[in-house]
Amino acid sequence: xxxxxxxxxxxxxxxxxxxxxxxxxxxxxxxxxxxxxxxxxxxxxxxxxxxxxxxxxxxxxxxxxxxxxxxxxxxxxxxxxxxxxxxxxxxxxxxxxxxxxxxxxxxxxxxxxxxxxxxxxxxxxxxxxxxxxxxxxxxxxxxxxxxxxxxxxxxxxxxxxxxxxxxxxxxxxxxxxxxxxxxxxxxxxxxxxxxxxxxxxxxxxxxxxxxxxxxxxxxxxxxxxxxxxxxxxxxxxxxxxxxxxxxxxxxxxxxxxxxxxxxxxxxxxxxxxxxxxxxxxxxxxxxxxxxxxxxxxxxxxxxxxxxxxxxxxxxxxxxxxx
Amino acid sequence: xxxxxxxxxxxxxxxxxxxxxxxxxxxxxxxxxxxxxxxxxxxxxxxxxxxxxxxxxxxxxxxxxxxxxxxxxxxxxxxxxxxxxxxxxxxxxxxxxxxxxxxxxxxxxxxxxxxxxxxxxxxxxxxxxxxxxxxxxxxxxxxxxxxxxxxxxxxxxxxxxxxxxxxxxxxxxxxxxxxxxxxxxxxxxxxxxxxxxxxxxxxxxxxxxxxxxxxxxxxxxxxxxxxxxxxxxxxxxxxxxxxxxxxxxxxxxxxxxxxxxxxxxxxxxxxxxxxxxxxxxxxxxxxxxxxxxxxxxxxxxxxxxxxxxxxxxxxxxxxxxxxxxxxxxxxxx
Numbered sequence: 001x002x003x004x005x006x007x008x009x010x011x012x013x014x015x016x017x018x019x020x021x022x023x024x025x026x027x028x029x030x031x032x033x034x035x036x037x038x039x040x041x042x043x044x045x046x047x048x049x050x051x052x053x054x055x056x057x058x059x060x061x062x063x064x065x066x067x068x069x070x071x072x073x074x075x076x077x078x079x080x081x082x083x084x085x086x087x088x089x090x091x092x093x094x095x096x097x098x099x100x101x102x103x104x105x106x107x108x109x110x111x112x113x114x115x116x117x118x119x120x121x122x123x124x125x126x127x128x129x130x131x132x133x134x135x136x137x138x139x140x141x142x143x144x145x146x147x148x149x150x151x152x153x154x155x156x157x158x159x160x161x162x163x164x165x166x167x168x169x170x171x172x173x174x175x176x177x178x179x180x181x182x183x184x185x186x187x188x189x190x191x192x193x194x195x196x197x198x199x200x201x202x203x204x205x206x207x208x209x210x211x212x213x214x215x216x217x218x219x220x221x222x223x224x225x226x227x228x229x230x231x232x233x234x235x236x237x238x239x240x241x242x243x244x245x246x247x248x249x250x251x252x253x254x255x256x257x258x259x260x261x262x263x264x265x266x267x268x269x270x271x272x273x274x275x276x277x278x279x280x281x282x283x284x285x286x287x288x289x290x291x292x293x294x295x296x297x298x299x300x301x302x303x304x305x306x307x308x309x310x311x312x313x314x315x316x317x318x319x320x321x322x
Numbered sequence: 323x324x325x326x327x328x329x330x331x332x333x334x335x336x337x338x339x340x341x342x343x344x345x346x347x348x349x350x351x352x353x354x355x356x357x358x359x360x361x362x363x364x365x366x367x368x369x370x371x372x373x374x375x376x377x378x379x380x381x382x383x384x385x386x387x388x389x390x391x392x393x394x395x396x397x398x399x400x401x402x403x404x405x406x407x408x409x410x411x412x413x414x415x416x417x418x419x420x421x422x423x424x425x426x427x428x429x430x431x432x433x434x435x436x437x438x439x440x441x442x443x444x445x446x447x448x449x450x451x452x453x454x455x456x457x458x459x460x461x462x463x464x465x466x467x468x469x470x471x472x473x474x475x476x477x478x479x480x481x482x483x484x485x486x487x488x489x490x491x492x493x494x495x496x497x498x499x500x501x502x503x504x505x506x507x508x509x510x511x512x513x514x515x516x517x518x519x520x521x522x523x524x525x526x527x528x529x530x531x532x533x534x535x536x537x538x539x540x541x542x543x544x545x546x547x548x549x550x551x552x553x554x555x556x557x558x559x560x561x562x563x564x565x566x567x568x569x570x571x572x573x574x575x576x577x578x579x580x581x582x583x584x585x586x587x588x589x590x591x592x593x594x595x596x597x598x599x600x601x602x603x604x605x606x607x608x609x610x611x612x613x614x615x616x617x618x619x620x621x622x623x624x625x626x627x628x629x630x631x632x633x634x635x636x637x638x639x640x641x642x643x644x645x646x647x648x649x650x651x652x653x654x655x
Contacts, residue, residue, distance in 0.1 A: 060397075060401065062397075091434070092433070092434065092436075093432060093433050093434035093436075094434030094435065095434070096431055096432055096433075096434050097432040097433055097434065101428075101432040103432070103433040103436065103437075104436075105400070105433065105437055106436075110397070110400055111429065111432070111433060113425075115420055115424050115425070117420075118420060118421075118424060120390075120393070121389050121390045121391075121392065121393015121394065121396070121397070121421055121425075122393045122396050122397040122400070122425060123393075123397060124390055124393055124397060125393055125394040125395060125396050125397020125398040125399070125400070125401070125405075126397035126400065126401050127397070128394055128397065128398050129397060129398040129401040129402060129403050130401070132353065132398070132403060133402070133403075139397075151389060152389045152390065152393070152421075155385070155387035155388075155389050155390035155393075156389075156390045156393065158385055158387060158390070159384065159385060159387060159390045159394065162385065317435065318430055318431050318434065318435035319430070319431050319469045319470055320430070320470070320472070320493075321430060321438055321440075321492075321493030321494045
C-alpha cells in the first residue's frame, strides 16, 4: 500500500494544516488571547494524518485531550475550530466545549475528551453501531500511552476483540503520561503487546514517519472493513510542546537535548525531504503550501475574533434534547 | 378495558420484558446489551425469550465490563441507534461512572447541541433481599445531581412498562430504575405500547388532609400506610413523582396547597437524598400553605446490612411511614 504522489501531497497538507493551526493556537494561548488549557498536538501530526487519510464519510474518530489534530486531520473547519477556542458562539460547540471537547458529529469526530481513557468505550459503541447497521465503516480510536493504563481501555479492547468490531486502536505513544515518562508508569515498552491479551494483532510503527503510519493504518483499516476485527497500532511519537501549553523545553521532566533530538525527526521535515527526493514537491512548492495554509489560519482567527460571544440565554440550552 | 376483571395482570418482570419486546419490534435501531441478558435471559429474568425472537445481534451478552458497556451505549446512541443498556445492579454504576457522568450526560451540551443521545440505562435498585451493601443500594440521587441525565423510578408494573417505553423514545440519556423487591408484584398492564410522559407525577391515591410523596417501592409502602392512617381518621394523598428528573413540582405543590402537610419517602439513605430536594422545592413554592415542617423518611446513614434482623430496620415500611405522619400531626401512633 505504497502511497501515490497525490496521497503523499495529501498527507503533507494534512500535517501542515495541523501544525500551523496548532502553532497559531499556541501563540494565541501564550498571549492570553484564548482562555483555558491547550493540549497541543505538534510533533504527533504523522499519526492523525496517516490514519485519517484512510477515513471517509460515515467513519468515526474518538479522540483525546490533544484533539485538534484529529479534527483537523478529518477535515475540521479552521474557522469554527478557532471560534471554539476563543469561546465564541460560532464555534463548533457554540462556546460550550472549548479545546478539550471540540467535536464535529458530521465528520464523525466524536469529540476530544477531557477524561484520559474516556474515548475507547465510546469507540466500541460507534464500531458496534457500524457493524449493527451493516455499513463498511470503521472507527479509529486515538488514545495515549497514559490512557492504555486505564481500565476503560482494557474493557474496550476486550469487547472489541470479542465482537470482532471494525475498530482500530491507535496508540499515540508520545512517551509521557502527562509529565510521567513511560518507564515510570508502565512495565512494558511496547503497548502493542497488549493487543495479544485481547486476541487481535498489535503493530508498532514509527510515529514520526507518516508513510509508515499510512501504510500500517491502511492495512489495519482494510482488515477492519473486511470484518476481521480490530488492530492495535502503536505509533511511537513525541510531543514537541508541553503536556499543556507551549513551553516545550527546559522543564524538569525531560531535557532540552531530548526535545532537540526528537525535533530532528520532525515528521513534516522528514516527509518534505522524501517529497523532494521523489521530485514531487520542492522547497518552494512546500513553502507555497505553507503560505496557503497560513492564510487560511489568519482568515480563521480573524473570523473567530470578530465572532460574538454566546448569549448568556444559551447557558442552559442543550442540556437535553428537546 | 371496561371492567376490572377484564384487565390483564402482569408482574413487573414481565412488564419490563413486554416493553423491550415491543420497543424492538417497533424500531430496528433498538437493541439490548448487558451482562447475562441474552442466553440466560438476565439474572432477574426480564429478558427471557428476547434472544430467540431477535437474535444475538440485537440481544447482546457482554463481558462484565460496565465502563465499556455504557460506552457501547454512548457510542451507539451517538451514531444513530437506540440502545437499552442493562446495568444488572445499580451498585455497579460506580464502575461506569465516567461514561455515565462525564460522557453520556455531557456530550450534547459540550458539543453545542450537535449530539443526540437516545440512550437508556436500565437497572435494578433496592434492598430487602439480603444481598447486603454492594447489591442493594438506591443511588438515584447521584444521577439526579448531574445535568444531562434523566432519572425515572418505577413503583409497579404499569410504571415499569410505561416509563421504559418513554425512556427509549426519549432522545436524551435516561436512567430507568426498577426495584428488585417489586419484580414479582403484579398489576394491570395494558397490552398496547404506552408511554408515561417523563416529568409527569401521578396521584396514586387521592386524599384530603396529608400528602405523602414516595418513590419506587416506597409507593407501595405508602399506600399501605395510607390504609393504616384511615383508622386514625387521616385521609392521605399518595403521589408518585415517577420521574425525578425532570420533576413534576407542580403536582406536588398543588397537593400540599390542598393538604397543608407533606412527608417525603424514599428507600435511599435519607441524608442528602432526593427527598431533601423535594422538601426544599415545596417550602420554596408552598411555604405559606404549610402547617408543619415537611417530614422525610429514608434509610439510616449506613450501608445496607446483610442480616435480615438488621435489614428489616433499614428499609422504610408502612408502619414507619404511618408513624411519621402521626408524629408530624402531633399524634401518637
